[in-house]
Amino acid sequence: MSWLIRGARVLGGEPTDLLLDDERIADVGRRISSRGATVTDADGLLALPGLVDLHTHLREPGREDAETVETGTQAAALGGFTAVHAMANTDPVADTAGVVEQVWRLGREAGYADVRPVGAVTMDLAGERLAELGAMTDSAATVRVFSDDGRCVSDAVLMRRALEYVKAFDGVIAQHAQEPRLTEGAQMNEGELAGRLGLRGWPSVAEEAIVARDVLLAAHVQSRLHVCHVSTRGSVEIIRLAKERGFPVTAEVTPHHLALTEDLAATYDPRYKVNPPLRRADDVAALRVGLADGTIDAVATDHAPHPVEDKDCEWDAAAFGMLGLETALSVVQETMVDTGLLDWAGVADRMSARPARIGRCDGSHGRPLAAGESANLVLVDPAASRVIDSRELASLSRNTPYEGMTLPGRVVATFLRGRPTVLDGKLA
Amino acid sequence: MSTPAQHERLAAEFGGRQVLDERDIARALTRIAHEIVERNKGADDLVVLGIPTRGVPLAHRFAACIADAEGVSVPAGSLDVTMYRDDLRLRPARALEHTDIPAGGVDGRVVVLVDDVLFSGRTIRAALTAVEDVGRPRAVRLAVLVDRGHRELPIRADHVGKNLPTSMRESVKVMLQEVDGRDAVVIAEEQP
Amino acid sequence: MKDHLLSAADLSRDDAILVLDTSAEMAQLTEGRSVKKLPTLRGRAVVNLFFEDSTRTRTSFELAAKRLSADVVNFSAKGSSVSKGESLKDTALTLEAMGADCVVVRHWASGAPHRLAYSGWIRSSVVNAGDGTHEHPTQAILDAYTLRKHLGSVDGRRITIVGDVLHSRVARSNVLLLATLGAEVTLVAPPTLLPVGVEHWPCQTSYDLDSVLVKADAVMMLRVQRERMNAAFFPSAREYSRRYGLDARRFALLPDDAVVLHPGPMNRGMEITAEVADSDRSVIVEQVTNGVYVRMAVLYLLLAGGRE
Numbered sequence: 001m002s003w004l005i006r007g008a009r010v011l012g013g014e015p016t017d018l019l020l021d022d023e024r025i026a027d028v029g030r031r032i033s034s035r036g037a038t039v040t041d042a043d044g045l046l047a048l049p050g051l052v053d054l055h056t057h058l059r060e061p062g063r064e065d066a067e068t069v070e071t072g073t074q075a076a077a078l079g080g081f082t083a084v085h086a087m088a089n090t091d092p093v094a095d096t097a098g099v100v101e102q103v104w105r106l107g108r109e110a111g112y113a114d115v116r117p118v119g120a121v122t123m124d125l126a127g128e129r130l131a132e133l134g135a136m137t138d139s140a141a142t143v144r145v146f147s148d149d150g151r152c153v154s155d156a157v158l159m160r161r162a163l164e165y166v167k168a169f170d171g172v173i174a175q176h177a178q179e180p181r182l183t184e185g186a187q188m189n190e191g192e193l194a195g196r197l198g199l200r201g202w203p204s205v206a207e208e209a210i211v212a213r214d215v216l217l218a219a220h221v222q223s224r225l226h227v228c229h230v231s232t233r234g235s236v237e238i239i240r241l242a243k244e245r246g247f248p249v250t251a252e253v254t255p256h257h258l259a260l261t262e263d264l265a266a267t268y269d270p271r272y273k274v275n276p277p278l279r280r281a282d283d284v285a286a287l288r289v290g291l292a293d294g295t296i297d298a299v300a301t302d303h304a305p306h307p308v309e310d311k312d313c314e315w316d317a318a319a320f321g322m323l324g325l326e327t328a329l330s331v332v333q334e335t336m337v338d339t340g341l342l343d344w345a346g347v348a349d350r351m352s353a354r355p356a357r358i359g360r361c362d363g364s365h366g367r368p369l370a371a372g373e374s375a376n377l378v379l380v381d382p383a384a385s386r387v388i389d390s391r392e393l394a395s396l397s398r399n400t401p402y403e404g405m406t407l408p409g410r411v412v413a414t415f416l417r418g419r420p421t422v423l424d425g426k427l428a
Numbered sequence: 429m430s431t432p433a434q435h436e437r438l439a440a441e442f443g444g445r446q447v448l449d450e451r452d453i454a455r456a457l458t459r460i461a462h463e464i465v466e467r468n469k470g471a472d473d474l475v476v477l478g479i480p481t482r483g484v485p486l487a488h489r490f491a492a493c494i495a496d497a498e499g500v501s502v503p504a505g506s507l508d509v510t511m512y513r514d515d516l517r518l519r520p521a522r523a524l525e526h527t528d529i530p531a532g533g534v535d536g537r538v539v540v541l542v543d544d545v546l547f548s549g550r551t552i553r554a555a556l557t558a559v560e561d562v563g564r565p566r567a568v569r570l571a572v573l574v575d576r577g578h579r580e581l582p583i584r585a586d587h588v589g590k591n592l593p594t595s596m597r598e599s600v601k602v603m604l605q606e607v608d609g610r611d612a613v614v615i616a617e618e619q620p
Numbered sequence: 621m622k623d624h625l626l627s628a629a630d631l632s633r634d635d636a637i638l639v640l641d642t643s644a645e646m647a648q649l650t651e652g653r654s655v656k657k658l659p660t661l662r663g664r665a666v667v668n669l670f671f672e673d674s675t676r677t678r679t680s681f682e683l684a685a686k687r688l689s690a691d692v693v694n695f696s697a698k699g700s701s702v703s704k705g706e707s708l709k710d711t712a713l714t715l716e717a718m719g720a721d722c723v724v725v726r727h728w729a730s731g732a733p734h735r736l737a738y739s740g741w742i743r744s745s746v747v748n749a750g751d752g753t754h755e756h757p758t759q760a761i762l763d764a765y766t767l768r769k770h771l772g773s774v775d776g777r778r779i780t781i782v783g784d785v786l787h788s789r790v791a792r793s794n795v796l797l798l799a800t801l802g803a804e805v806t807l808v809a810p811p812t813l814l815p816v817g818v819e820h821w822p823c824q825t826s827y828d829l830d831s832v833l834v835k836a837d838a839v840m841m842l843r844v845q846r847e848r849m850n851a852a853f854f855p856s857a858r859e860y861s862r863r864y865g866l867d868a869r870r871f872a873l874l875p876d877d878a879v880v881l882h883p884g885p886m887n888r889g890m891e892i893t894a895e896v897a898d899s900d901r902s903v904i905v906e907q908v909t910n911g912v913y914v915r916m917a918v919l920y921l922l923l924a925g926g927r928e
């Protein structure tokens with residue numbers, strides 16, 4: 001089945017028609033004749049390449065009460081994503097070829113977005129022995145990104161070896177930068193507010209110390225380091241310096257760290273409890289500038305579903321994490337586009353092209369919307385706005401920090417290899 | 429007697445009419461003080477407890493009056509009944525007034541409760557319970573400056589300065605030098 | 621006053637004075653009386669919900685509620701559904717179903733009383749009886765009450781709080797309440813035991829106890845757990861008490877009319893010597909008595925009236 005999209009503004013440019021045929025973009029231009037294709041009117045809509053998330057927790061296997069590959073990828077499609085990188089901290093941990101192939105296959109069967117499993121760096125995320133990184137690479141899942149996310153590879157020697165080892169297959173180590181001793185029992189950003197609320201502080205330096213060490217290690221062994229969810233001004237500065245020196249470093253920021261600040265913790269409502277913690281307005285400003293100037297390469301959701309009972313409790317007892325897939329583009333529009341920091345071409349670069357390149361998505365994702373490319377794209381109505389209601393989310397979980405907030409923009413349609421996964425803002 | 433000018437000022441302040449002036453009040457208090465002593469066959473064992481706010485200065489005036497006439501000192505104090513009220517939940521919690529029981533206590537004595545206006549009787553009901561928690565008096569009597577009627581409980585005063593038949597729509601305002609800067613009793617129409 | 625008492629910051633200056641005045645009346649209404657019970661909260665149910673052991677605080681609230689004729693239910697983490705892992709939410713829903721009018725909560729997690737009050741699980745008033753390392757507002761009120769009794773007024777007085785401020789809910793509530801009442805508060809502790817951002821609190825800080833004591837109208841010693849030395853907050857118990865403990869020599873530095881407070885339970889020989897704790901200027905035992913009056917006042921003001 002072929003689709004003709006009429007009058008979409010590619011990357012915010014002039015209205016153009018796009019003809020999708022047989023998994024590919026067959027033609028881009030003015031007044032393309034329908035030739036029997038299903039016509040969809042995209043007047044006033046933006047066309048962006050399908051979004052690629054470098055950091056998604058799909059929770060399957062192990063916590064199917066929080067999310068499954070199917071519901072998580074449905075949420076992804078509704079958020080405009082065509083590929084997601086599924087983090088390894090499942091149960092069992094994705095530290096073998098068997099687990100990553102299972103997750104990859106579940107993604108194929110669901111069919112809402114390509115699932116690119118992330119392999120664990122160490123066995124059982126224990127930070128002691130390397131997992132079989134090569135076997136995961138050679139599996140059907142073709143893993144390229146490795147991460148112990150949720151935990152930091154804090155042992156300097158182990159981190160060095162991991163960086164060195166993945167050079168053999170162009171892999172990347174995605175580090176969750178959190179010095180464990182400096183963050184024992186930590187609950188929120190360390191500062192005056194944490195002191196007043198009596199919540200144990202999570203100092204910026206706990207992140208920055210690891211980022212600093214790892215960029216130096218990456219330079220030393222000349223291997224690719226990717227810094228997950230950068231949250232502080234100091235981290236942005238270290239990464240900027242590393243890039244100026246030509247170190248092989250990339251970084252991501254989450255939508256919530258672009259939008260929200262630690263002040264929300266004063267409610268003691270665990271929906272605002274996240275790892276790394278929400279920081280201060282000064283950090284948020286630095287992250288936005290860093291994303292705009294390219295110091296930070298990508299926006300990654302760190303979509304972290306949790307069942308109600310893990311959030312409807314005391315702050316200290318609650319799980320870390322927030323939903324992100326279905327609100328990411330809106331948050332980026334609000335914080336980066338509507339503020340003039342980034343244009344839509346920039347958004348496509350940070351949410352599609354660069355993350356696809358970091359994840360080595362082999363030419364099918366993160367490509368320009370041009371004839372001959374894979375037909376992965378999203379149509380967005382930037383003039384729309386919506387009030388976030390967690391009950392309407394496709395995710396199995398409800399832990400969005402944006403409940404009740406009005407956010408700009410709406411994903412109208414998502415196409416995965418020429419087939420709609422979302423039409424009229426609903427799952428197709 | 430108050431001057432016509434004072435009359436007018438009061439009327440302007442409360443939109444009402446003055447029914448007792450300073451001299452009327454003084455006369456009434458002196459009479460009640462004598463009644464109390466007469467009824468008690470002397471001033472021994474008396475304890476005068478005023479109910480805040482305006483019952484308290486009245487209690488002290490009675491005590492002074494009796495002391496003048498009988499040459500004995502009568503212990504006077506205050507008894508806040510807020511904690512014993514039956515209408516607490518009808519309003520947000522209110523600040524407590526001071527309770528000050530004279531050193532000798534009330535056990536075996538005759539307690540004279542003093543209030544400015546006797547109306548529904550609920551304040552006195554609360555005061556009777558409050559006295560019970562302080563000790564066991566031989567008898568409790570009630571003296572009020574004004575009885576305006578409309579009782580909701582079977583309570584009556586032993587000593588009344590002035591019976592003032594009023595309608596429910598009217599309010600009776602007692603003013604005392606110690607609290608309000610002058611002595612007067614005024615009746616006003618309740619604001620609708 | 622608000623519907624809940626979660627933080628000393630919930631009290632405006634007028635509120636704080638109202639609570640202190642009411643506490644004084646409560647003392648007046650019960651001290652030396654044959655009948656210590658007031659009928660005010662008859663028919664109201666107060667639940668003591670304790671997720672953390674504290675016999676002294678629980679007993680104080682229990683006595684306060686009973687003196688006001690409230691029905692009191694003790695719901696403790698030990699020997700109840702709580703220890704079997706029932707969540708705060710389910711416990712709250714149970715209390716709501718039972719018709720609790722007020723929940724007095726002690727919890728190991730900072731903010732748990734806040735969650736109870738604002739999550740919509742229950743409609744009753746919530747009183748924070750100590751949450752994690754956050755606050756313990758009724759302790760601060762009883763300290764202020766005790767200080768007012770001895771110093772006349774707290775306004776303009778110099779109050780020194782010494783010890784493990786970082787982990788102390790008592791210190792947090794005291795700084796807030798005493799500042800509201802116009803006192804000049806100075807926190808004294810090793811830098812490791814002062815929270816990050818303390819410079820924004822409405823108080824002074826110092827690392828040198830001797831220089832602060834000579835000008836103090838009152839000194840409050842906080843409990844310091846010996847185990848803190850294992851987490852490198854200080855090198856040893858001995859060094860801690862030498863630098864920050866209140867012993868006879870330091871006690872002599874205090875002005876003659878200054879008083880010594882301690883929220884209890886004391887670590888004699890650690891933050892305070894027995895000699896000082898038992899001296900006639902120590903008001904530590906009196907604090908316990910005053911705790912009941914203060915909690916009566918809080919329960920009265922929160923529960924006796926109708927909700928606005």
Ligand SMILES: [Zn+2]
Nearest residue numbers: 149150176228
């Ligand atoms: Zn992470």
